[in-house]
Amino acid sequence: xxxxxxxxxxxxxxxxxxxxxxxxxxxxxxxxxxxxxxxxxxxxxxxxxxxxxxxxxxxxxxxxxxxxxxxxxxxxxxxxxxxxxxxxxxxxxxxxxxxxxxxxxxxxxxxxxxxxxxxxxxxxxxxxxxxxxxxxxxxxxxxxxxxxxxxxxxxxxxxxxxxxxxxxxxxxxxxxxxxxxxxxxxxxxxxxxxxxxxxxxxxxxxxxxxxxxxxxxxxxxxxxxxxxxxxxxxxxxxxxxxxxxxxxxxxxxxx
Numbered sequence: 001x002x003x004x005x006x007x008x009x010x011x012x013x014x015x016x017x018x019x020x021x022x023x024x025x026x027x028x029x030x031x032x033x034x035x036x037x038x039x040x041x042x043x044x045x046x047x048x049x050x051x052x053x054x055x056x057x058x059x060x061x062x063x064x065x066x067x068x069x070x071x072x073x074x075x076x077x078x079x080x081x082x083x084x085x086x087x088x089x090x091x092x093x094x095x096x097x098x099x100x101x102x103x104x105x106x107x108x109x110x111x112x113x114x115x116x117x118x119x120x121x122x123x124x125x126x127x128x129x130x131x132x133x134x135x136x137x138x139x140x141x142x143x144x145x146x147x148x149x150x151x152x153x154x155x156x157x158x159x160x161x162x163x164x165x166x167x168x169x170x171x172x173x174x175x176x177x178x179x180x181x182x183x184x185x186x187x188x189x190x191x192x193x194x195x196x197x198x199x200x201x202x203x204x205x206x207x208x209x210x211x212x213x214x215x216x217x218x219x220x221x222x223x224x225x226x227x228x229x230x231x232x233x234x235x236x237x238x239x240x241x242x243x244x245x246x247x248x249x250x251x252x253x254x255x
Contacts, residue, residue: 020223
């Protein structure tokens with residue numbers, strides 16, 4: 001599918017991987033809806049992207065919020081070709097910590113936002129996409145979900161995060177198989193260490209140490225590099241039902 005003229009909802013689009021993807025997509029001619037809770041953070045990006053980007057305040061776990069973003073995409077840009085699911089949180093908590101067992105509500109919240117929120121966006125956007133016409137090749141668009149290398153090599157304290165991201169990986173193939181009849185593809189990107197607000201909050205010595213663990217290039221990935229892969233996935237119709245690691249060959253250690 002040619003990116004030019006398409007429309008995508010990008011959850012978590014105000015910053016980090018979502019913002020990098022929004023920049024890549026707009027440069028490729030796409031329209032984007034930045035679906036995020038942080039409207040203030042989105043303002044500089046909206047100013048940079050111009051008329052091809054709009055903001056919709058969105059909790060990915062809310063049916064009403066996601067539906068609002070969908071209708072805004074269609075009414076503003078005249079169509080909808082999928083979603084890039086970048087919204088997510090992490091809660092580094094040990095199963096048995098100094099204060100006792102892992103808080104169950106904290107575990108549940110990570111699963112709800114990272115996994116259930118991703119599924120919520122897919123189910124609602126797909127329902128709208130199938131009402132819209134396909135292109136000449138029968139393709140309506142694509143979903144790209146964000147997992148993590150933690151889905152495969154979760155570290156100590158990442159039980160909730162790893163479980164949520166492994167779930168994101170696991171649901172892609174059955175959804176891709178189901179939506180194939182409607183010309184909709186579903187893929188997953190599993191990033192390694194990327195320069196996002198989540199990592200920027202770490203002390204400098206910790207960030208330096210982490211970057212040196214990446215075999216090559218020995219640095220954090222950039223949000224634009226994530227966006228470049230997302231763009232290629234949209235444009236390459238044979239990539240479907242796949243999880244692609246984007247990690248500089250890192251394999252995370254236990255801690």
